[in-house]
Amino acid sequence: MSLLAVTDLKKSFGGNVAVDGVGFELAAGELLALIGPNGAGKSTIFNMIGGQLAADSGSIMLGDMALRGLSSRKIARLGVGRTFQIAATFSSMTVLENVQTALVARHGRVYSFWHPAHEIYRSDALALLAQVGMQEHAFKPCRELAYGDVKRVELAMGLANDPKLLLMDEPTAGMASAERHALFSLIKSLAEKRRMAVLFTEHSMDVVFAYADRIIVLARGTLIAQGSAQDVRNHPKVQEVYFGSGKTFEAPVLGAAS
Numbered sequence: 001m002s003l004l005a006v007t008d009l010k011k012s013f014g015g016n017v018a019v020d021g022v023g024f025e026l027a028a029g030e031l032l033a034l035i036g037p038n039g040a041g042k043s044t045i046f047n048m049i050g051g052q053l054a055a056d057s058g059s060i061m062l063g064d065m066a067l068r069g070l071s072s073r074k075i076a077r078l079g080v081g082r083t084f085q086i087a088a089t090f091s092s093m094t095v096l097e098n099v100q101t102a103l104v105a106r107h108g109r110v111y112s113f114w115h116p117a118h119e120i121y122r123s124d125a126l127a128l129l130a131q132v133g134m135q136e137h138a139f140k141p142c143r144e145l146a147y148g149d150v151k152r153v154e155l156a157m158g159l160a161n162d163p164k165l166l167l168m169d170e171p172t173a174g175m176a177s178a179e180r181h182a183l184f185s186l187i188k189s190l191a192e193k194r195r196m197a198v199l200f201t202e203h204s205m206d207v208v209f210a211y212a213d214r215i216i217v218l219a220r221g222t223l224i225a226q227g228s229a230q231d232v233r234n235h236p237k238v239q240e241v242y243f244g245s246g247k248t249f250e251a252p253v254l255g256a257a258s
């Protein structure tokens with residue numbers, strides 16, 4: 001049985017149909033890429049799954065739980081995690097404090113006199129940092145980290161609610177090719193180890209083709225193709241609608257400079 005099953009999902013903004021009857025499934029441990037040109041509806045789908053936006057119709061099932069209509073908080077508690085960029089205001093906090101904050105938010109706790117803030121979830125936070133290879137940077141302020149390392153911390157924060165499904169919106173935006181590959185091999189091994197499904201949007205096709213188990217392609221709110229990298233790369237509709245005039249997919253070159 002699939003972990004996530006999305007069926008006939010629809011969303012319009014005024015007269016603009018942003019998502020028009022999209023359906024797909026995702027299994028535990030699987031990496032599914034959601035790609036498509038700007039305005040295709042990727043973020044809208046993410047936001048409906050995460051509960052930030054209400055769908056007009058359709059269904060979103062996580063196992064046997066219906067997510068449609070639930071608050072984003074409730075959806076997070078049911079096991080849907082999401083990575084967010086570390087806000088500027090948190091960049092002066094240490095790596096460890098940022099992850100502790102994510103754990104506090106997950107457990108819905110507030111800091112109290114009786115439990116010094118720096119002690120709360122300290123060992124859990126360090127364990128998460130170890131999983132993303134950032135334990136030795138735990139006591140550095142986030143603003144001193146290299147960009148790729150900030151992304152690892154954001155990933156550790158996304159894991160704070162021990163998600164069954166992790167949503168990642170453009171995880172490698174702004175990264176060079178070698179960093180993109182390093183981050184994605186980490187995501188892939190975490191997905192396998194934790195049996196966690198990952199749904200991600202991504203504009204860098206090199207990592208999509210190298211790491212996604214399956215790819216779904218959207219154009220103007222409609223799913224136009226899905227399958228392996230090979231299936232999608234050769235799909236005439238994808239070439240026509242997604243790439244427009246003459247541009248084609250290149251085979252991924254691991255470790256190539258961007």
Ligand SMILES: Nc1ncnc2c1ncn2[C@@H]1O[C@H](COP(=O)(O)OP(=O)(O)OP(=O)(O)O)[C@@H](O)[C@H]1O
Nearest residue numbers: 013016017018036037038039040041042043044045
């Ligand atoms: N809050 C909103 N209000 C009105 N229209 C919106 C809203 N959010 C998205 N849209 C419209 O819905 C369509 C799909 O947008 P969406 O952001 O989901 O696309 P996307 O595939 O994520 O694009 P990008 O790759 O540029 O992020 C677009 O036409 C967009 O203008």
